[in-house]
Amino acid sequence: MCGIVGAISSRNVVPALIAGLARLEYRGYDSAGVAVLDEEIRRVRRVGRVAELEAATREVSLTGSLGIGHTRWATHGGVTEPNAHPHVSGGLIAVVHNGIIENHDQKRDELKARGYVFESQTDTEVIAHLVHAHYRESGDLLGAVQQAAQELTGAYAIAVIARDHPDQMVVARMGCPLLIGLGDGENLIASDVSAVLSATRRVIFLEEGDTARLRRDGIELFDRHGTAITREEHLSDVSLASLELGPYSHYMQKEIHEQPKAIADTIAPLLDAGFVPALFGPRAADLLPQVQGVQIIACGTSFYAASVARYWIEAIAGVPCNVEVASEYRYRTVVANPSHLVVTISQSGETLDTMEALKYARSLGHDKTLSICNVRESAIPRASDLVFYTRAGAEIGVASTKAFTTQLIALFALAGTLAKLHGRLDDAAEQGYLDALRHLPGSVQHALNLEPQITAWAQKFATKDHALFLGRGLHYPIALEGALKLKEISYIHAEAYPAGELKHGPLALVDDNMPVVVIAPNDSLLEKVKSNMQEVRARGGELFVFADLDSHFSESDGVHVIRTPRHIGVLSPILHAVPVQLLAYHAALQRGTDVDKPRNLAKSVTVE
Template identity: 80%
Template sequence: MCGIVGAIAKRDIVPVLVDGLKRLEYRGYDSAGVAVLDGDKIRRVRRVGRVAEMEQAAAAEQLHGQLGIGHTRWATHGGVTEPNAHPHVSHGLIAVVHNGIIENHEEQREHLRGLGYTFESQTDTEVIAHLVHHHYQNAPDLFEAVRRAVRELTGAYAIGVIALDRPDELVCARMGCPLLIGLGEGENFIASDVSAILSATRKVIFLEEGDIGHLRRDSVVIVDKHDAVVEREVHLSDVSLASLELGPYSHFMQKEIYEQPKALSDTIEAVLDAGFAMQLFGENAEALLPKLTGVKIIACGTSYYAGLTAKYWIESIAGVQCDVEIASEYRYRNAWADPQHLVVTISQSGETLDTMEALKYAKERGHQYALSICNVRESAIPRASELVFYTRAGAEIGVASTKAFTTQLVALFTLAVTLGKVRGRVSAEQEAGYLDDLRHLPGSVQHALNLEPQIKAWADKFAAKDHALFLGRGLHYPIALEGALKLKEISYIHAEAYPAGELKHGPLALVDSAMPVVVIAPNDSLLEKVKSNMQEVRARGGELFVFADADSHFSESEGVHVIRTPRHVGVLSPVVHAIPVQILAYHAALARGTDVDKPRNLAKSVTVE
């Protein structure tokens, strides 16, 4: 992985490939490359580092062509080196780009070595290039060679393939990793993300599992996993180019933090119009939701923390048992399943491989009903789910999730209240109160954003630290987890989070004057308990940084720093308190000079295990 773009046209497509790779930079990568058919050879330029370095090299070599493929790589098999960068070429005849992981690559490598192939890289992708080349020698039909090759692959892949002697053909295939086809006038495209081709077309086809596409300049043919020619629906993308530009902001993360009032307002709009109505979750919701006796949430990373928050809401508001599972762990244990429990998957991209595979596993175990909470329409996980709630966060470019997280919280809160209403636990008066809470939420988030100057001053202190501890209780423990994750992933400061009551069961041993302790302390029923835990920290010389509410009655003192949000917003408080920890991480990273939008070793769309 991580990003693919390809094009076949009657114009020079190198600028298209480079522009597409730049728009895929947000996904995270460590090298980039392009390969084009230029006259009588496949010409390739690859560089470790940023797309801009590869672009300069391509310009210096006067790279041109009307057929080509490009890739940004996030290292899986083999280190960050130019020989491991994509595209990979076999015998000067076949060029391949690939997202995903080929699980049987070692077996195929030995097989191909036995056929006389030599390998220049450590990647699993080079196996694909040689395998296609092998079949192309036996059947000089590029589409058929790719079809035969992918039948021998085990694992997840999205691939694009060109051949030296096929100047009018581009072949692609998808299994487990996102891939789409873009339709132009006398030209066509492939990409792992619609953002890569928006400057050329908005008409896209999302490939299904097992699809193979055959593109010419004026035609597209798709064959499914059963070798049948199929017609896939053409979609008109509503992603705007403006949403992919920085505008007045310094970083995409900063932009997306500040877009949260609008993202929340857009996501809440349908709820305010319809109330907590079952149809918000799709046309099948009225038939399915009343049958449910429990909820199982499956997610990864930040989305998992959203699920942990939702557990409190679902059990307290709806009175329904709720379990929350890490997707990558759930699918590898002998999990118990109740067919009457709703499986809820949460994924910003809708393509997270661990979550997608966990959903498949849940259905294999006997779960009948699935709800997808997702930010990308027509992505794989919603298509595999009976119910869908689309958040309306807009494009999220920064690797560290911000507005996707807070809009996921709103979606999950909506689910909790809707289930409560279905089960007769939420009265009309309570529903009106919850709607009022949602109505005021964007304004409360804007007030939290106004705290940035104070939080920035804290961040300057954090920049010199190597470790940090985050504490929260109840609904706000997952926000502590999210705060620790944000800090570690973009500033590279090691951070951990605990329920504040767990301090005395081990983590207190870490506390000293060099360990800053961040406390999420809203004015709720657990406030006095949190204050007691804070005293445990101060008694050991720890320095406290407290995010409180205006009416929490905290006072600053030596070693105790307090920032207050304007007011306590009740049950939706986790959404508001997510804002300060995002800002803290952002400014700590700036102070340390790290790459805020593209932190090292991480990718935005995680389509490998």
């Protein structure tokens, strides 16, 4: 569930709600809705784009000085208008919600027993009825939301309005970002600062467990215990927003959660133009048609992105692809092939080993070079013939997160473009890939909503000294990336293997003290992965499985399962990168390490 806005004012807030939702479109969504108080709660919802919602509000002349809005990416229940937000209970309470309520089944049964009728399949409707139940007893909207929040397990950002209280809005936050925009004679709320900037740059970021009551002329803040508090006011500057922690505890956490937007920004030119050489610069139309093979050179996390790309380039484009660690490539005797495209990948554009490898490749006669980079005008792009700039924004945490996933977008764009130039990508297939990319930010947001469950896993990992990661095919590099992240920031020794290699040696390490993480998407190798998992269980190993929603996995003794979104085909590695990032982050928190600045490591590696 993807975007929240709300406003209380003396003016009609519907235009502000619609404008705010439009600014949240980057998160990915499939439906949208608003509810306003105009003597009664009036609600308009639509499946589709915000523009359709805006037209619908005009058709019914929707107005109100208090309102909430939402863009939804389906999790619980399909893409239907009854499942769209806001949800209303008894004509008295309207709610919008981001996150996942883990105990919604239990609460649904309890509420049904009390006579509540459910109109949707969502977990959010549980919140609406639960608030209604408490409000009916007390008539106190703030108290009703605070009581309901105490009964919820999971992640949420909630905004609530009540028919009988046109003078206030109540919000609550646990696990999902939520901020308050302080206006002139009005106040606003949103899940992202971009949604309030047209009205104000003065914002307050709510912290874990906070609730707040907003009126036109002021706000009241409370901590998780209901104690009145104050929070620091910030003056938002869009150009500086990427350098501010906001509601997050660490830059790494912030950057993990920024991935839906980073991905949306990076795919934007691709969605506009399709798989065309122009994505890679003005010379690409001349150089890329000559390419008969690809040599990718990178270090660390970028090397794992390259390893995923090898599968894409060979399977989609039918072009041979080799991947090599930069520090090895530059010191070995290489048989050069000038018909190959040399691709260097570096978040900073300053990585010394990669830069020197590029120089070495040029000295061997390679005259077709491409840089994938996140920093404009840095050294490696300047030394390359072609360039694809990812749009991740500033990445401050040493352990790369959003730079990694946006590198994967760039590499997928390369695979698709080469496939088109080689006659292996027809119009229908191209459109299919573009549609999948369009929905990717929403899928990533869904994966982020799994954070509370992953946090629980991390508590088990924090007491371990070793871990094993397994994957197959496209997802073996994601297992490698997961192991690297865990090593980098938690200092837990972790290794990754292709799952089929277990029986060739690593199985000797497995015992009841080594957690085994399995990347298990619902692809053609799933049954093979299941067999490998049985090998682990037979030796007493404890399995932690990231399985797609449409995979048939069930938890059992020694087998823990977290369900990621439904399988999304060849883009699945991007989605599965997110849970392993969160696992590493929360394991590091449990161990008390310096998450953003792990020992012995630097963000930009400019030494050999």
